[in-house]
Amino acid sequence: MGDLVARSFPPLDVAALTARLEIPEDRAEVVLGSLTSAYEVIDVLDSLPLGETPPATAFDARWE
Amino acid sequence: MDAYELTIADAAAMIRAKELSPVELTESVLSRIDAVEGKITAFATVTADVARAAAAAAEAEIAAGAYRGPLHGIPVGIKDLYETAGIPTTSSSAVRADYVPEQDCAVVEKLTAAGTVMVGKTHTHEFAFGAVTPTTRNPWDLEKIPGGSSGGSGAAVAAGECMVGMGSDTGGSIRIPASVCGTVGLKPTYGRVSRRGVASLSWSLDHVGPLTRTVRDTALVMNAIAGYDRSDPACVDVPVPDFAAGLLAGVAGLTIGVPTNFFTERVDPEVAAAVAAAVGVLVGLGAEVREVAIPLPEYILPTEWGLMLPEASAYHQEMLREKGDLYTADVRLFLEVGEFVLATDYIKALRARTLLQHAWRELFEGIDVLVAPTLAAPAVSADDLTLHWPDGTTEAATDAYVRFSAPANVTGLPSLSVPCGFTEGGLPIGMQIVGKPFAETTLLAVGQVYESATTWLDRRPAL
Numbered sequence A: 001m002g003d004l005v006a007r008s009f010p011p012l013d014v015a016a017l018t019a020r021l022e023i024p025e026d027r028a029e030v031v032l033g034s035l036t037s038a039y040e041v042i043d044v045l046d047s048l049p050l051g052e053t054p055p056a057t058a059f060d061a062r063w064e
Numbered sequence B: 001m002d003a004y005e006l007t008i009a010d011a012a013a014m015i016r017a018k019e020l021s022p023v024e025l026t027e028s029v030l031s032r033i034d035a036v037e038g039k040i041t042a043f044a045t046v047t048a049d050v051a052r053a054a055a056a057a058a059e060a061e062i063a064a065g066a067y068r069g070p071l072h073g074i075p076v077g078i079k080d081l082y083e084t085a086g087i088p089t090t091s092s093s094a095v096r097a098d099y100v101p102e103q104d105c106a107v108v109e110k111l112t113a114a115g116t117v118m119v120g121k122t123h124t125h126e127f128a129f130g131a132v133t134p135t136t137r138n139p140w141d142l143e144k145i146p147g148g149s150s151g152g153s154g155a156a157v158a159a160g161e162c163m164v165g166m167g168s169d170t171g172g173s174i175r176i177p178a179s180v181c182g183t184v185g186l187k188p189t190y191g192r193v194s195r196r197g198v199a200s201l202s203w204s205l206d207h208v209g210p211l212t213r214t215v216r217d218t219a220l221v222m223n224a225i226a227g228y229d230r231s232d233p234a235c236v237d238v239p240v241p242d243f244a245a246g247l248l249a250g251v252a253g254l255t256i257g258v259p260t261n262f263f264t265e266r267v268d269p270e271v272a273a274a275v276a277a278a279v280g281v282l283v284g285l286g287a288e289v290r291e292v293a294i295p296l297p298e299y300i301l302p303t304e305w306g307l308m309l310p311e312a313s314a315y316h317q318e319m320l321r322e323k324g325d326l327y328t329a330d331v332r333l334f335l336e337v338g339e340f341v342l343a344t345d346y347i348k349a350l351r352a353r354t355l356l357q358h359a360w361r362e363l364f365e366g367i368d369v370l371v372a373p374t375l376a377a378p379a380v381s382a383d384d385l386t387l388h389w390p391d392g393t394t395e396a397a398t399d400a401y402v403r404f405s406a407p408a409n410v411t412g413l414p415s416l417s418v419p420c421g422f423t424e425g426g427l428p429i430g431m432q433i434v435g436k437p438f439a440e441t442t443l444l445a446v447g448q449v450y451e452s453a454t455t456w457l458d459r460r461p462a463l
Helices: A012-019 A027-047 B008-016 B023-038 B048-063 B108-112 B153-159 B175-181 B215-225 B269-286 B295-315 B316-327 B329-338 B343-363 B395-410 B440-452
Strands: B043-048 B075-079 B118-124 B165-171 B186-189 B206-213 B254-257 B287-293 B369-373 B386-388 B393-394 B413-422 B427-437
Touching: A012 A027, A012 B165, A027 B295, A027 B329, A027 B343, B008 B023, B023 B043, B023 B048, B023 B118, B023 B386, B043 B153, B048 B118, B075 B108, B075 B153, B108 B118, B108 B215, B108 B413, B118 B153, B118 B269, B153 B165, B153 B175, B153 B206, B165 B175, B175 B186, B175 B206, B175 B395, B175 B413, B175 B427, B186 B215, B186 B440, B206 B215, B206 B287, B215 B413, B215 B440, B254 B269, B269 B287, B269 B369, B269 B413, B269 B440, B295 B316, B295 B329, B295 B343, B295 B395, B316 B329, B369 B440, B386 B395, B393 B395, B395 B427, B413 B440, B427 B440
Parallel strands: B075 B118, B075 B165, B254 B287, B254 B369
Antiparallel strands: B043 B118, B165 B206, B186 B206, B186 B413, B369 B427, B386 B393, B413 B427
16 A cells, blocks of 8 residues: 555645535635545555455444 | 441441332432532432332342342442433533433433432533533532533442442543542443443444442442343453452562553553552552553544544534534534544444554553553543643543543453542542453452552542
8 A cells, every 4th residue: 555645635625525514614624624634544544465454343233 | 437437348238138128218319418418519319219129129029038138128329321210311512402202222221120229310510521521519529520421320339329320431421530539440342241321422332331439339339230231232242250359369479561651651640640559559469560552542532533523423424403502502512523533444343443443452462450540630620621731731520530541441341440539739649550351350459459458438429
């Protein structure tokens, strides 16, 4: 995962349209800044070799 | 000693012996609320009428010989995320200011069946999304925060406004207020206690559990609330022990893992010294110590945030669009950011969680429990939510607190926070004891033997 390029978010309105969430113009800068900060944390996972590791999800097909 | 100052265990013994009535105990607690609530604001709602009716019913039952057990007639505070039939459940948010559930959540059903007396709904950081609880102050120092998100429960228990406060813990929200308010707090194993009817912050990380004054009291509450519930998909159908039965097992023969990394970095020197001294106490009581390295430490917080942000935004998706202006600024911002975390990155965090689980399983080979500071620092000022480290750097209080508590959320392992000292300024310090899956009884035994060997419980906040 080390060859992923750094994220670049602007324009935020593309993501907002995808999410169907209106971000008022006067809030766009602060949301963008916080999103960048959040991804600075989350993107550390890019360096973790995941291989065939499955996600830690669970679904119980039993009815009772 | 006033009745509100009793532990649950002591009050229960007196109630059972008919030396104390639930009505007397409840009136004592309600009087305490009247006396100190103006300084602390631990409660979103005080349910005095409900409490008086429940206490009277408990008294009548006990008089008729129908004693239900050690929680019968015991005053409890319920975090305002927990649904309570006919009683406002606001999640301390204007978004749900008018929400009155029709049913109790699973834990409240069980507490009611055990005969408890609900004295009120305790404040949370809005929708549990923060470690501050800005509505509420710390009983040990009214200029300080009570931690969060279960800050109302931590403050209320520390101040004697209830004998147990129920909390929820997604990144540390039971153990953080327990640590900074000087109470015991248990985040059980993921799946041990049903979360049905508790507003979610992050389904894959949420846990519910108690905050109490003593370890024994936590065990008594766990006996009432633990157990499988099909309606919570995370609940696990495993045997439920008597959590109080092994409290006196001691630590002889147990091996305590003491971290050499992660929990040693950016930690307040007074906190580090208190926990080191506590480990020394446990060694003196017969425990063995093994130094251990926390595996994959750099991936713990990315996994926590990678799961929590998008899950929280999914829970709030409709409310954010309909009532976005009603959220507080910090919570609204978190929810907006979570909308833009890609599903592929969320799944990456889920896969990282699998690796972390495997690594922590290996970590526990050769140790019975891991002992570490609950938090990197004691309570910060309500006017400055920043930690100032000796190297000149700063860190937001929530980030600093979650740093040490999040590992048990990501791994789902049980973690018990117990008081282990005070700073020179008189603020409580907490030690967390982390265990293997569903090994809460081991944690409680370690916590009990430590609590019995020390005198931290003797201190009370001067209110």
